[in-house]
Amino acid sequence: MKNAQELIKLNHMKVTKGRLAVLQYLIDTGEPLTIENISLGVGFLNKVTVYRILDIFVSRGLVYQTDFRKGKAYFEFQEHHHHHVVCTVCGYKEEIAACISPAILKSVIKETRSFSSIDRHMLEFFGVCNKCGVSKNNY
Amino acid sequence: MKNAQELIKLNHMKVTKGRLAVLQYLIDTGEPLTIENISLGVGFLNKVTVYRILDIFVSRGLVYQTDFRKGKAYFEFQEHHHHHVVCTVCGYKEEIAACISPAILKSVIKETRSFSSIDRHMLEFFGVCNKCGVSKNNY
DNA sequence: CTCTAAAAGCAAATATTTTGCATTTAAAAT
DNA sequence: ATTTTAAATGCAAAATATTTGCTTTTAGAG
Structure with missing residues (x-):
């Protein structure tokens, strides 16, 4: 540290x-x-x-x-690199370890014609927290 | 459509x-x-x-x-759901199909104690495009 | 200790987003 | 069709976020 x-x-x-x-x-x-x-x-x-x-x-x-x-x-x-889940009702934020896999990053590099490397990414998840009620549309 | x-x-x-x-x-x-x-x-x-x-x-x-x-x-x-790669120098944006896998989404649901479902996510990649020069720090 | 490019301060401009309330309108009920 | 009403929109203004230009200060190299 x-x-x-x-x-x-x-x-x-x-x-x-x-x-x-x-x-x-x-x-x-x-x-x-x-x-x-x-x-x-x-x-x-x-x-x-x-x-x-x-x-x-x-x-x-x-x-x-x-x-x-x-x-x-x-x-x-x-x-430690991480992301969050955010409640779209009350704004409550929870830290999560889940992140994109190296495979996904590779596929991005492979897919793009205009970038030869990716420095960083931003990933956030949105939902409704248990306190605010349960959301219906999952995907 | x-x-x-x-x-x-x-x-x-x-x-x-x-x-x-x-x-x-x-x-x-x-x-x-x-x-x-x-x-x-x-x-x-x-x-x-x-x-x-x-x-x-x-x-x-x-x-x-x-x-x-x-x-x-x-x-x-x-x-079609998709994301982007953005050049941090000139702002150029390219559309990419790469996205988080269902497995990652499942791991998020599993990991969080405060959400029982995730409605959506935001994912964007940042780098320097070929026109603007090649970035060094890859990860 | 001196020097210089980089960093910070300050004031003001610009841009983005939100709020409160009056008016209009979509569509359900008659 | 017409009426009704909750929801949507307009408008003005406020609140908030971000940027810019320029001056002063400072970290760190020499």
């Missing part, structure tokens, strides 16, 4: 107070957070800077950016 | 001029569109109404809502 500073260095970025704080906050909370969440959580950073820090973290693959159909981006440090 | 009106009726919604126009536009263009795109494309609908129409289309599974890390939602009619 590496610390924030090592992780930043390993990914070829300047180690700054802001980046350390954002990454540490993401590591500590361990759940998907919005820019607003992070900005408030860290406390001393300009929100624009938070946007820029997350942009670069995501582009280096240090942070997973995703979308839960809430009209804004969510960011999460992923010590 | 069903027409817009049948599709709306089949999904238990009132058939309105707005819904017909939006769905038809999505069918005709056949690519992921933003609210702005659809609003302009249809021409006569208030943008708020477009939001509301897409909300209900997505909730009924008639339309696939996704996110390409552009700070806004994309919507696409999916005659």
